Amino acid sequence: MKQLRSEGDSFSFEPYWWETDQKIVLEKYALPETLDVLVVGAGYTGLAAGIIANGLGAKTLIVDAEDIGNGASTRNGGMFGAHPRVGWEQLSLNFGKETADQIFKEAFDSLTFVRDLISSEQINCDLIESGRLQLAWSQNDHEKQKKLVSVIEEKSNINVKIIPRNELVNEIKTERYYGGILFEDHCGINPFKFHNGLINALRRKEVPIVENMPVFSIERKGDRFKIHCGTKVIYARNVVMATNGYTKHSFKWFKKRVFPVPSFLIATEDLPSELIQELSPRGRMMVETRLKYSYFRTSPNGKKIIFGGRAAMKPIPLILAAQRLKIVMHDIWPELKKYRLSHVWTGFTGYSFNHIPHVGQYNGIHYAMGYSGSGTVLAAYLGAKAAYQALNDPRGKTGYSNTSFKTSPFHIFERPHFLSVADFWYRNISDRWQNR
Numbered sequence: 001m002k003q004l005r006s007e008g009d010s011f012s013f014e015p016y017w018w019e020t021d022q023k024i025v026l027e028k029y030a031l032p033e034t035l036d037v038l039v040v041g042a043g044y045t046g047l048a049a050g051i052i053a054n055g056l057g058a059k060t061l062i063v064d065a066e067d068i069g070n071g072a073s074t075r076n077g078g079m080f081g082a083h084p085r086v087g088w089e090q091l092s093l094n095f096g097k098e099t100a101d102q103i104f105k106e107a108f109d110s111l112t113f114v115r116d117l118i119s120s121e122q123i124n125c126d127l128i129e130s131g132r133l134q135l136a137w138s139q140n141d142h143e144k145q146k147k148l149v150s151v152i153e154e155k156s157n158i159n160v161k162i163i164p165r166n167e168l169v170n171e172i173k174t175e176r177y178y179g180g181i182l183f184e185d186h187c188g189i190n191p192f193k194f195h196n197g198l199i200n201a202l203r204r205k206e207v208p209i210v211e212n213m214p215v216f217s218i219e220r221k222g223d224r225f226k227i228h229c230g231t232k233v234i235y236a237r238n239v240v241m242a243t244n245g246y247t248k249h250s251f252k253w254f255k256k257r258v259f260p261v262p263s264f265l266i267a268t269e270d271l272p273s274e275l276i277q278e279l280s281p282r283g284r285m286m287v288e289t290r291l292k293y294s295y296f297r298t299s300p301n302g303k304k305i306i307f308g309g310r311a312a313m314k315p316i317p318l319i320l321a322a323q324r325l326k327i328v329m330h331d332i333w334p335e336l337k338k339y340r341l342s343h344v345w346t347g348f349t350g351y352s353f354n355h356i357p358h359v360g361q362y363n364g365i366h367y368a369m370g371y372s373g374s375g376t377v378l379a380a381y382l383g384a385k386a387a388y389q390a391l392n393d394p395r396g397k398t399g400y401s402n403t404s405f406k407t408s409p410f411h412i413f414e415r416p417h418f419l420s421v422a423d424f425w426y427r428n429i430s431d432r433w434q435n436r
């Protein structure tokens, strides 16, 4: 395990989750020459797509460019729920009322789908019925939350509850917030165990998953695709791209539409159980309304605080990320100042320009991506939708196919250089304004 040292901390810079379960050693497979479905990328999107394609009788192969589990799916915060990142009004303005309604409805449908998948595949991923608390950073944010609750109650089956400021004391020990919304159906999971569980489900079904097998090109040849994969060429009737924040430059059309934004997480050393109980009495998943929001939770074993945020909008050294996140965490919970960190890590989320994921096809290549930081539920759900669509199954219908997946005039270079401007803006203007 790689170690870093800083200000008395000596911590690993691999995800804490990776210590909580065995890394799976995949069987060796000879690559088949022809397939019904090739899935590119073995995170939640690709693995769920593989399960569905195989269930529909398609000869399926899943490949990943890296060691299995190197993407965001084993690195995330494990906050499990699919509330749309964009409000109903904005969705309706951009894509019409029907699509806005459908996306709000799918917040519940997707949660149910993925929970059913977890139970039908008997995945033990430390799922806890914690609820998720969205914490208002200002009074104004809390007023907006009250309006959001009435929209959610009208448009979705998700159970939500306003938590006024004077009741926050039952949820979190801090004076920082002005109230909150509780998403009662949202949960917490161990993301690494969820990923391992999906892999094991596919292994039981004997669906091959091959790691360190990058796809370099996909070319249409009549009714099939010719795919350069590692050093091999394979032919597939359908391809599902499931590469999200790790999409490579060779896939320019996708790369122009989904860009990588890093997110950073720290874990504290094991804390006294009374302290954890005092800081977070109900063990909720928590997220803020601040533009550059923090998200935090207790670890499933109840011993650590896991605290995440956008320490930067671009990759930075992990020691710096840890220092920045610690400052924010200590501002909320000064009690943690005397405890050390055990881990800091990062991963790439895949952002779309309108912050809404998209499921569709480009030149016949199916895809699901653009979860914009919220993919523990949506990636698995929309990966399944992409597989259904690829195989012409009516269950592929989703409001996320009616959203747009556009590039931006600011995205003119190969890399998303506009993130440096965003980083400057967040750190020097928006953060100072919101934290004043």
Ligand SMILES: Cc1cc2nc3c(=O)[nH]c(=O)nc-3n(C[C@H](O)[C@H](O)[C@H](O)COP(=O)(O)OP(=O)(O)OC[C@H]3O[C@@H](n4cnc5c(N)ncnc54)[C@H](O)[C@@H]3O)c2cc1C
Pocket: 040, 041, 042, 043, 044, 045, 046, 063, 064, 065, 066, 069, 070, 071, 072, 073, 074, 075, 076, 077, 078, 079, 080, 081, 213, 214, 215, 216, 242, 243, 244, 245, 246, 247, 248, 262, 263, 264, 265, 295, 308, 346, 347, 348, 349, 350, 369, 371, 372, 373, 374, 375, 376, 377, 379
């Ligand atoms: C630090 C962090 C914290 C997060 N916290 C949360 C959270 O608490 N709640 C939440 O809902 N979401 C969270 N997310 C987002 C969530 O993890 C992602 O949306 C989700 O995991 C995306 O899954 P995916 O399968 O689409 O992509 P990934 O899991 O990133 O997998 C993509 C895979 O594609 C592979 N690939 C890329 N190009 C190729 C190629 N050419 N050939 C073959 N393979 C290729 C990559 O190697 C990678 O393994 C977080 C993300 C990060 C990074």
